[in-house]
Structures are given as C-alpha cells and as structure tokens.
Amino acid sequence: MDKIVICGKKPLYGTIDVSGMKNAALPILFATVLVGGKFVLENLPDVNDINLTLKILTLLGAPCVRRGSATEIDTTHLDENAEIPLSLVKKMRASYYLVGAKLGRYGKAHVGYPGGCDFGTRPIDQHLKSFRTLGASAEVNGGYIDAEAKDGLYGSHIFFDMVSVGATINAILAATRAEGMTIIESAAREPHIVDLANFLNTCGAHITGAGTDTIKIRGEKNLHGCSYDIIPDMIEAGTYMTAAAAAGGRVVVRGVIPKHIESVTAKLLEMGVTVNVADDSVEIVREPDKELTRIMVKAVPYPGFPTDMQPQICALVCGAKGTSYVSEGVWDNRFRYVEELVRMGAHILVEGKTAIVEGGAPMKGTQVSAVDLRGGAAVVIAALAAEGITVIDNIELIERGYDDLVGKLAGVGADIRRVSFPD
Ligand code: EPZ
Secondary structure, three states, X not given: OEEEEEEOOOOEEEXXXXXXXXXXXXXXXXXXHHHOOEXXXXXXXXXXXXXXHHHHHHHHOOOEEEEOOEEEEEOOOOOOOOOOOHHHHOOOOHHHHHHHHHHHHHOEEEEEOOOOOOOOOOOOHHHHHHHHHOOOEEEEEOOEEEEEOOOOOEOOEEEOOOOOHHHHHHHHHHHHOOEOEEXXXXXXXXXXXXXXXXXXXXXXXXXXXXOEOEEEEEOOOOOOOOEEEOOEOHHHHHHHHHHHHHHOEEEEEEOOOHHHHHHHHHHHHHOOOEEEEOOOEEEEEEOOOOOEEOOEEEEOOOOOEOHHHHHHHHHHHOOEEEEEEEEEOOOXXXXXXXXXXXXXXXXXXXXXXXXXXXXXXXXXXXXXXXXXXXXXXXXXXXXXXXXXXXXXXOOOOHHHOOOOHHHHHHOOOOEEEEEEOOO
C-alpha cells in the first residue's frame, strides 16, 4: 500500500506549474460523447478521475491516446448500448455527465448511479428535473439512472431550485442538441461551466451567458470535433498557494488565471501573507516566523470562496493566532477531515456547518488518512507546517484530483515522498 510521508517545517522555495482543471476536463470529456467527432485536448491532467473517464470513453468505443501534453479522442462511432460497469461509474461523481451526453446524442441513457466524495446526501433531483423539462423521462431504478426522450428533446425554460454545478452541466449537455431555445435560470457560474460552453461553441454549439446565472442555448444538431485547451486548475493553484503560506518561504504558482483564484488571494492577504499577482502567476511570500492573522471564511458558490478550498484553508488557519471560523455553505457535511487535523494536535470544534479553530496549537506529525480528495490536501498542508513526520494513507483519494502532488511539492523543497508499505 502506498502512502505519502512528509517531514514538516521546511520552508518552500521555487515554482510550481499548475495542471489543467479536473472539474473542467471531466464535463468536456463527456461532451465529446455528445458531439461525436475527432478531438485533440491539451492540458488534460494526469489524475485518477480523468484516467477513469478515458477508460469509460474507451469502453464506449472511442479510441483515446495521450501524446505528450495532448490527448486524441475519436467519438465518431460509439456503441450506444455499451454498458459501463457499475464498479467504474461509482468511483466518481462526474460519471453522471454521461446521462446528459447520451440523452443529447441518442435520445436515451442508462447509466449507473454515480459515487464521489462523501459529503452527506448528494441528491440528483435537479439533474432529473432538467431532463424532464426538456421533454425526457428520467428516473432512478435499481442503481441506474434511466432517461429517454421518445419524441426528442425540446428547448425549454429550466429554473433550478439551488445553484448546482453538476445539474447546470448536465442541462447544458442535454440542451445543446435539443430542438429550439433553452434558458437555464439560477445556473452555476464557475469557470468550468464557462470552459464547457467555450468548448461546445468551438464544436458549433450556440451557448451564451455562461459565467452568469442565466445561460441560453439555441439547439444545434450539426456539431463537429475540435482542438481545445483546458483551463488551469484553480483549486490546484489555491491548494499550492495555501501550502506555501502554511510552510512559509517564497513560491510562484505558475500557469494560472489569477481572476479565478481572487477569493483565495483575498483571504491569504487578510491573513498577512504577501501575494504578488502577475498575468499568469501568483507569488506567495511568507517569512517562516511571520505570524498569521485569524480569519472568518464561508465557502459559497463562485465567485465566492470555493468549497473545494474549505479544508485547505482550515488546515492553514490552524497556524493562525486566535480563533478562526470556517463555514461550509454548499455541502451538508464537509468536515470529516477535521478529525485527522485534531489527531495532529489542532484545536477544532465543529458546530453545525462551522469549524471553530483555536489557532496556534502545536501540530505534530502522526499517521493520518485522506478522508476525501480535498480533505487529503488539507492533511498534506497541515503536515508541511507540522513538527516531525506525518504518514498519510488512502492517497488514491488525493490522486483523484492532484497531478503529481508529491513531485510538485518536492520540486519546491518539501521533504515529501510516496512510499510503498507492505500491506
Ligand atoms: C461539483 O460537484 C464538483 N465536482 C465538486 O468538487 C464541488 O465541491 C461542487 O461542484 C461545488 O462547487 C465536480 O465538478 C466533479 P453541486 P457537484 O451539484 O456538481 C445540492 C472536488 O473536490 N444539489 O454544485 O456534485 C448538493 O447536495 C469536488 O473536486 C441538490 O440538492 O456539486 C449540494 O449541497 C468535490 N440537488 C449543492 O447542491 C441536485 O440535484 C451543490 O452541489 C444537485 C445538487
């Protein structure tokens, strides 16, 4: 069994290059199924969720070849009845984008119910509602999502009851080839929604308003393949910015879109960290003995502070003097990682959807687990700042979303290794 071993208290110096964004690449990969054609995608991150998705595309009949930084995919001829094993679709959340993609292309979909990180209940009612609004039947039956548009999909007005990234993406996928105009209200505004719309427009779709809460889609059947560059991963960037702030030193996080990480930059500045923003990079400077200021932060949909950075900022405020409040405004229960930080010595009390952190308690390395993807990143950050050696298990959860995390942190001077332990 492989684990990550970190010896903490080493300041970080150097440059980290950010990979392509997992949560943009996933819907774009499933959108290649919707479109049907030949694609060259640049900047696909080499992470477990993406490699799993390439496996799903291959099982559908699409050859996928990675050549250097580019990935070639041909979804021209697919087996529309190919069934993807439940064991595969249950390994991640994004597999449910196959429902919108297949419904849009073939008028029907039969896809296993997805898995993904455990944050309490993760309903899909808004996805099903959007399919139904476009004229399809959509039900969950015996562990599968079944959707069918016997008379075709028709453009319509979709009003979401809450802001959902996944439901916005599935609605876009299903509506892109529908007959007529679809308007999506209360749409998610995340940069990955914009990237999906830009990708589909490059394939010939007519999508406007992505990045606002109203998206309009004029259905278009005539779509084609394309070459496309995936945007940089704002959560990966934010994770390394936070890691540099926790460990101290001077780190340039390169190849980013600074606008996407403004909410993280703002919190680091508030804590007394120096952040120098350039065109496509941010430099984080913190003298190792410089005290951090306590903060209050609430995770909300974009452009607010991202829920996918909530565990990492919580790990950082463990080193800030005074009481910090870290609130979760998206998920029911995204604090399972707190117990791992407490094992290391952190003083954290979770009350409802807020973690109350008494910062400044001495943190010491010990054996901890990655309880989920970003919770895993949080223990890595805590370990970089802690005294002694931390051994992290369940690292395949970290590798679902971080491309070469060990190599990138080692490259800026962290004492971090991936070690094989006998089972
Ligand atoms: C996406 O999940 C991301 N995953 C998550 O990142 C991220 O935390 C989340 O968006 C919020 O930004 C991917 O992009 C693959 P939602 P998603 O639908 O789409 C409720 C990571 O770490 N809801 O925006 O599943 C839901 O329960 C992952 O990379 C319904 O009630 O999230 C939640 O409270 C983890 N009914 C809220 O909406 C629905 O039908 C937002 O969920 C759908 C969602």
